[in-house]
Amino acid sequence: GGRVISLVSRKGGVGKTTSAVNLGAALALSGHSVLIIGLDPQCGVCRTLGTRPHELPRGLDELWTMRARLPDLAQPSPVENLWFVSPRILTLEEEESFLGHLETRGGDLMREIDRARSLYDTVLLDCPPSLGAPTRAALLASDGYLVPVQNEELCRDSLDALLEFIDTFRDRNFAVDPADGTHAAPLQLEGLFLTMAAQGTRIGREVAARIQEDYGDLLFDTAIPRTVRLAEMAIKGRPTVIYDRRSAGSRAYFDLADELVARYCVD
């Protein structure tokens, strides 16, 4: 069955949504069937795939309000083999009700994602910049998690706490097998990867070197450069890997997809 991976970071604006969409598209173009689920109430996933939340015929909210199944909620994207599900949040009440469902009935999402493994090769979960209900529900449903990292000091400085907090969260929620000390659910760190990598400044290079030193083999070889093409994605409403496959940003996401698959196939 398929693999479920969350894009997680407490630091805001590090490229979680941009990466979920481009990585998903790169995997789909390499032959995977991919589902992206947007768990951020900002609905960034649907906006970058060309739809506004109020135009969606079906939304993630129906999982709870209509007891719908996840595959029935999946929307086609501009990329073959790539589907997505997004909340449809337009008012504060809708956001509160969505967060309320995740908080009290996260188990429904977990069960549905589990069932979706038989239909998709890869399920990517885009999370908001926090460790609140959406991210916790995502981690409970995931096999692994990916952390996008900007080579900036505040982001680098937040990594230790993030990794520790996730470990604490895992220890609380999944029993340890007394025989060998492993966890029932893997929830393993797939890796960290640099985004909007600023190599042009001395401090950018210094922070990147620090991250490399501190996190060495957890860091993917592929770094995603900061490019105009990637920033344009939300205007174009199509993943950059589609509308400009040869650009540096797209090639980086293809490389990252290859590296990711190579890492988890090793298991």
Added chain:
Amino acid sequence: GGRVISLVSRKGGVGKTTSAVNLGAALALSGHSVLIIGLDPQCGVCRTLGTRPHELPRGLDELWTMRARLPDLAQPSPVENLWFVSPRILTLEEEESFLGHLETRGGDLMREIDRARSLYDTVLLDCPPSLGAPTRAALLASDGYLVPVQNEELCRDSLDALLEFIDTFRDRNFAVDPADGTHAAPLQLEGLFLTMAAQGTRIGREVAARIQEDYGDLLFDTAIPRTVRLAEMAIKGRPTVIYDRRSAGSRAYFDLADELVARYCVD
């Protein structure tokens, strides 16, 4: 008495923390006595003012655990007349307890901030990228709020919902005076301001033009440029307006401080 202003945005990484600290420092250098309160569990305010959370002698958590007064928790910063209070969060349990206090006893913070008006000219509240408990507690305690905006599509696209959500929140929490339809608490939008303003790309200019068109007089004249000096702040542990007062970033924050004061003095 002093004015209480929150830095608010659901979009992550737009410069809330960088702005709270540099704006606070610029106001302090112009003679204001300023208190910055970090409500983000990531503790960005204390890190950018040169202290790590576990080195803080006192923390915001004591407001609830020791029934301490806010002025007793205030720490000196590298800038004269600028003080700050930050949580001291190192574990997931501490973060959950901090968020729990804000959720159930936000009134204690509101009362303490209200008392602090007699001691400080300006109180700035740095919020995490969400509309959860920290931001709600901040808005309940504030006279006004400032929204940093990146001239990028996903950020521009998130503004309408943010302003509407805050209006809904205000309508729920503050009665409307039947005589003239105004709210008991002002909670007014001080304005939007551009940060990390990318003027070098066509899409950057296009998005900035859209923001100008849609939000016209709500947008401050001063735009904060993206500069290496500002990005370095978290490494230096001092606000940029201190260690390089003549840089473009610093001058922009001095201009923003002047514009802000001119706007609220008009009231």
